[in-house]
Amino acid sequence: MATENMTCPFICPTSDRQGKHVVYKEAGGARDGEHHYAAPYVPGMIKPPEPKVYPPGAPPRYLPQPTDSTSGDILTMGPIGPWAAGHIDWTPQAGSTGVRPVVDKYSITRYSTGEWRKNNEYTLTPRATDKAKSLEVRTKQDIKDTFNKLDNKLQDSDNKLKQRIKDLSKWKKKVEKTLEAITDELHTLDMDRAKLKGACRILMLPEAISRECLELRTNRYEPDLVRDDAEQELVKEVAIVGEIRRVFLETLKKVEVQIEKLKAAKSSIEFDWGDKMIALKEDRKNLTLTPNSTLLLYHPGVARWPENATSLEYWEHYCAESIKNCEEVRQESVELRGDLMTNIINGSQDMKIQADRTNAALAETVSATEELCEKLEETLKDNLKKIADIENLLDELHDAVRRANERNKCVMTRLYSRNYERLNVENCRDEAQYALMAEAKFVKESTESFQQKIREADAIRSELMKYRGELEKDIACKRKSINIDKDRCARVRAHMPTPEEFAGA
Template structure:
């Protein structure tokens, strides 16, 4: 390397031995204070040490421990040189100040590392309240965030309370509807149970007309043979028994339907009561939640509750379920109400049919009784006439017999006369004279008359026998009719007087 050329390995900004280009010297002087000749630099020359010029600080300058406008960022040039008896050191404070080989010279008293300007800057840095400002800013921000957070929480809480109030209002509305439906289905179940009791009572009451009809039929079998006829009364009684059987069949079918409907009503009542109970529990819980505040004594930590439970449903499904529950219960109640109408129709119509048939049967019995009474009256009149005729015929027979006895006397007289004349007259005197012809004619007339009277007696006896037989027939018929009247008028009418009315059927 030539002696006149600078060493490229030497630092052109720090080492004073190396030659510094003119351009770099200008940049260096612009970066720091201009160098002045240090009077304290060695070698020492007596009389050259003069007091330093006073530092002039502009008005309004900050305190001396804070950075001044006259401070340099490149360091101060000390009065002593870098080497000498004092060796105070000389350092240019540049961005390379921390590099090895550019440290200040250390003597036995101190080490100079920082400039006064850097010391003041350090003071300013230390005195600058960064943490305090951060604390104040953090405090203000935290207070603002807390206010915002509490306002947000308060708004959320108010919104939640409003939603809870709306939910409570909805629950109260649905709960009122469900409670009304519970009362309606309960009343309907009780009413249907009363109607069921009526129907059972009607079935029990139906046994009476059936027993009455069967007893009347059985009683009429005790009539005597001439009156064992299938008259209108008998036909109406048979119809009455058939109608009673049909009414019982309808009653039993309706009762079976009522039993099924009672099960439906109870199931619907249980379902709607469960719904009402759930709504009451939910309403109680929501009211309790609405009344809770952060100062409440019942609040606790419950980790993991901020999630949807497994059995949670949607609001649309909840509304659908509530409406469907009410609709199903209303349908069951309507079915029960319609069945009650059918039940009462069956009871009322059945009772009316029974009444109509009973009236027809009673009318037929009344006609039969009237006809039997009329027949009995005619039979009694005929019996009276028969008895009178029998008496008359008997008197006639007695008269005929008396007449025959008289004729017998006349016959004996004529026969005696003829015998005397035929066998007592002598000889020629026994002739056929007119007297003889008259006696013969008389005897013939008497015999003919006696024969005729005997025929008349026989005829009268025959008539008397016929009258006696007819009397027996009349008496038998009268007894038969009396028996029929006793059965129809006395027994059947008394039994049928207990025939239940439609009102009794309806009342159960």
């Protein structure tokens, strides 16, 4: 067996069948048109190791260095070594290749040197120690402040009790004022809600009017079924009504939510007012007690804070926040009422402006249609007059043909007589014979010309009659459109509500 048959040309190709040398890429090489990661291996390309140089003032080698890189650019596949075909990425930069060392059958490396240094830095950074120091300092300070306050309270309990009564009285008045304000606001907002509901009911009328006008305009004849300015303004009017209704409904939902907030705030401030009344009564009674009072009893175990006791700071914060929350809710209600009335007024004005735009567009359409109708009627009159003129012309042409036929018969009679009545040499082609022949030819041509003109006149008359029908149909169509836009739509749109009706709803 021959040597060339002992090897596979696709596994061990040394040359092709024609004897041409085939060059194959080395491992790690790139195909034509692709990115070349490294040049093919060349003997003598391995260089001695180079010492790593760190910049001055660099941290220790086990901590992150300024020269560290995790981009993967240094992990290119060279011509030497069984490198893997791609890079494995498990870092937060998932999806970007080349951020970790490659994995092959000789290594299970997952992290780069830069990531190892970052992990060392994270491990060596103290965390719990700083928290412990901060907690220790803060706790000691809290303990010191607490015992100082307790000592002060034991020394001037009577004075603090009097001050407490003053503070309670002051806060009680503020709470009463806030309660009255939020009650009035709740009543006012409820009245404005009724106005908004009335505006929503009134809003049904312009929508019905706009849709009725659109429905009426669909009854126009086909030539006038156009999307003119009036049609666009009517469609826009319907859209504006829908947008105004959407705004009204959204505002109504906000009002409902705001009423619930007001009720909740009112309930909360009422509970706060009741608690302050009871506390003020008890503190005033305690202020009247003296060591000589007969109502003093020994109560074991009362020298401790109850489970529901709060601090003075929290009490002041709660009182201020309670009033502040009520004021915020009330202010939100005031702003919402302002937005509510603004929406009603602006919505009604927008609808009025759009109605004016629609009326102007309808008036312009009606005016243009009337002018067109007048022009069509004038054109129809001209057309009828022209039809009469063409019919008169046809009568004249028919009379001309009849007279030309008489001339034809005359010349033919003369020619017949001269052709068949003259004998022998007398039957010659004299000047008279040429004249008669020329006359016969001219009469025939004239008759044919008259016939052609009659056919043309008939065709024009037919076109004029057809045009007359089109004009009459178009005039009827325009009158129908004028009747719809000028009479029916105008009567319907006369009931369009005014902004005053919306505001007074």
